[in-house]
Amino acid sequence: AGDHPSRAAPPLLYATVQRTSWRQFAANKRPIFLLAVALVFVTTAAVAAVANSIVPGLPIAAAVALGALVAPPDPVAATAVAGSVGLPRRLVSILEGEGLFNDVTAIVLYHVAIAAAVSGTFSLPEAFGLLVLSAVVAVAVGLAIGWLTIKLMNLLGDATLQVGLTLLVPFVAYVLAEELEGSGVLAVLTVALFLAEHTADADDVLGRLTGRTFWDIVDTLVTGVAFGLIGLELHSVFGTADGHALEMVGWGLAIVAVVVGVRLLWLLPATWLAKRLHTRRDVSEEIPTSWRETVVMWWAGMRGVASVALALAIPLETDDGQPFPGREEIIFIAFAVIMATLVFQGLTLPWLVRKLKVRADTAAEGALERDLAIRAAKAAKYRLKEIQEVEEFPEEVLERLQRAAYDIGARISPEMVDEERREAYAQRAKRFKEINRIQREMMSAARHEVLSARSEPGSDPEVVDRVLRYLDFRSLR
Missing domain, CATH: 1.10.287 (Helix Hairpins)
Structure with missing residues (x-):
C-alpha cells in the first residue's frame, strides 16, 4: 500500500461523512452493499474483460487495475449536482453512502491488481486474505484514532484548536492504516463516523459553527484543487497518445460505454431486489421508489477525484525493472472516462432531473421540521418549569420566558403555530x-x-x- 493515490482523499472523505451518520449507513446497508460492493466488482470485471480484448498487449492484471480505478463514482460530484437540483434526500443519502463504500472496495481491488501486475504473480486466497486484513486493520485504526481524538479534544477545550485537530485526524488515520497494510479510506470513514457519534455536544455552539464553516471551506478548496489536477494532466495524457490518438479515443469511448451501460443494467435488477427485500420494519431504509429515480441514480454515476488519484498512482515500473504494462493507455482511457462522465453526465443531470420531474419530498421534510420544532419548544418549556421550581421570577419576566420558549419552535417552523395565534406571531415576528x-x-x-x-x-x-x-x-x- 506504499504509493497510495490521493492526498486529497482524506479531507474529502472526512467532509462527506460529516453530512451523514452511522444510523443512516446501518439503515441503508442493503442498497449500499448492492451498489458499493457488488456493482464495483461487476464494473471492474466488465471493464477488465473489454479492455483486455481491445487493447493490444494489456495483461489481465493491468486491465483489472483499469477496471478498479474507473469503477467508483464520485460522491462529491454527484451530491454537488444533486444539491443544486433539489433531489430527494433518500437519493442523496444513497449516492453519498455508495460513494464512500465503493471507494473502499475499488481501492482494495486496485491494490490487488497493481501488486499482481508489478510482481507477475496472483493468488486468490492471498487476495481474499488481503481484503479481510485491510478491512480489519482499517476499522481498528479508525476506532483507535477516534478514541484518542476525543481524549485530546477534551484536553484542548478551545474550539479553534479542536477544529485544527480535526484537519489532522483524517490524514493520520489514512497514513497509519496504509502503513499497516489497511485501507486508508475505510479508516477515515470509521474515524469520521465514530467522532460524529461521540463528540456531539449539544451546547458546543461555537465549536459546531466553527467546524462546519471550516469543513465547508476545506471541502470546496480540496475538491477544486483535485479537479484542477485533471486539467493539468490532460497535456501529458494527450502527449502519450501521439501517433495512435484516434485508436486510443476509440478504446476510451468503448470503456465509457461499458461503465455507463453496466451501471444501468445492474441498477434495474438491484433496485427491484432492494424493493422486494424491503419490509415495513425497514422504515429508515432509503431506496429509489420509482423507475424515474432509478434512472437519475444511473446518470449520477460520474467519475472524479478517486479515479484521477488512482490513475496517477500507477507505478512506472514492475519489480523486474520493466515499464508497467499499458500504463499510458490506462491513464488515457481513465481520463476519457472521467471527462466523458463528469462533463457530459454532470452537465445533463439537471436537465434529466427536471425532465423526469424527480423532486425532493418537501412535505416529508416539512413534517419532520415541524415535529422537531414542537419537540424543541416542549424541551425549552420543560426546562423552564424545572427552573421555576427552584427560582422565583416576576410575573412579567415569567411571561416573557414562556413566550420565548414557544418562539423557539415557531421560528424553526412557523407551521406549528395554530391559525388563531399565527397572525399574532406574524406581527411579533x-x-x-x-x-x-x-x-x-x-x-x-x-x-x-x-x-x-x-x-x-x-x-x-x-x-x-x-x-x-x-x-x-x-x-x-
Missing part, C-alpha cells in the same frame, strides 16, 4: 425583524468606529481586535 434590523445598523456603526481606531496612533491592535471580536460575537446572536 415582523416587529422582531424591525428591531433586529435597527440593532444590526447600530452594531455596524459600533464596529466601524472600533475598526477605525486600529489605524490611530498609540492604539493597541490587540485590544482593538479583542473588542471587535466581542462585537462580532454579539452581532451573531
Whole structure:
C-alpha cells in the first residue's frame, strides 16, 4: 500500500461523512452493499474483460487495475449536482453512502491488481486474505484514532484548536492504516463516523459553527484543487497518445460505454431486489421508489477525484525493472472516462432531473421540521418549569420566558403555530425583524468606529481586535 493515490482523499472523505451518520449507513446497508460492493466488482470485471480484448498487449492484471480505478463514482460530484437540483434526500443519502463504500472496495481491488501486475504473480486466497486484513486493520485504526481524538479534544477545550485537530485526524488515520497494510479510506470513514457519534455536544455552539464553516471551506478548496489536477494532466495524457490518438479515443469511448451501460443494467435488477427485500420494519431504509429515480441514480454515476488519484498512482515500473504494462493507455482511457462522465453526465443531470420531474419530498421534510420544532419548544418549556421550581421570577419576566420558549419552535417552523395565534406571531415576528434590523445598523456603526481606531496612533491592535471580536460575537446572536 506504499504509493497510495490521493492526498486529497482524506479531507474529502472526512467532509462527506460529516453530512451523514452511522444510523443512516446501518439503515441503508442493503442498497449500499448492492451498489458499493457488488456493482464495483461487476464494473471492474466488465471493464477488465473489454479492455483486455481491445487493447493490444494489456495483461489481465493491468486491465483489472483499469477496471478498479474507473469503477467508483464520485460522491462529491454527484451530491454537488444533486444539491443544486433539489433531489430527494433518500437519493442523496444513497449516492453519498455508495460513494464512500465503493471507494473502499475499488481501492482494495486496485491494490490487488497493481501488486499482481508489478510482481507477475496472483493468488486468490492471498487476495481474499488481503481484503479481510485491510478491512480489519482499517476499522481498528479508525476506532483507535477516534478514541484518542476525543481524549485530546477534551484536553484542548478551545474550539479553534479542536477544529485544527480535526484537519489532522483524517490524514493520520489514512497514513497509519496504509502503513499497516489497511485501507486508508475505510479508516477515515470509521474515524469520521465514530467522532460524529461521540463528540456531539449539544451546547458546543461555537465549536459546531466553527467546524462546519471550516469543513465547508476545506471541502470546496480540496475538491477544486483535485479537479484542477485533471486539467493539468490532460497535456501529458494527450502527449502519450501521439501517433495512435484516434485508436486510443476509440478504446476510451468503448470503456465509457461499458461503465455507463453496466451501471444501468445492474441498477434495474438491484433496485427491484432492494424493493422486494424491503419490509415495513425497514422504515429508515432509503431506496429509489420509482423507475424515474432509478434512472437519475444511473446518470449520477460520474467519475472524479478517486479515479484521477488512482490513475496517477500507477507505478512506472514492475519489480523486474520493466515499464508497467499499458500504463499510458490506462491513464488515457481513465481520463476519457472521467471527462466523458463528469462533463457530459454532470452537465445533463439537471436537465434529466427536471425532465423526469424527480423532486425532493418537501412535505416529508416539512413534517419532520415541524415535529422537531414542537419537540424543541416542549424541551425549552420543560426546562423552564424545572427552573421555576427552584427560582422565583416576576410575573412579567415569567411571561416573557414562556413566550420565548414557544418562539423557539415557531421560528424553526412557523407551521406549528395554530391559525388563531399565527397572525399574532406574524406581527411579533415582523416587529422582531424591525428591531433586529435597527440593532444590526447600530452594531455596524459600533464596529466601524472600533475598526477605525486600529489605524490611530498609540492604539493597541490587540485590544482593538479583542473588542471587535466581542462585537462580532454579539452581532451573531
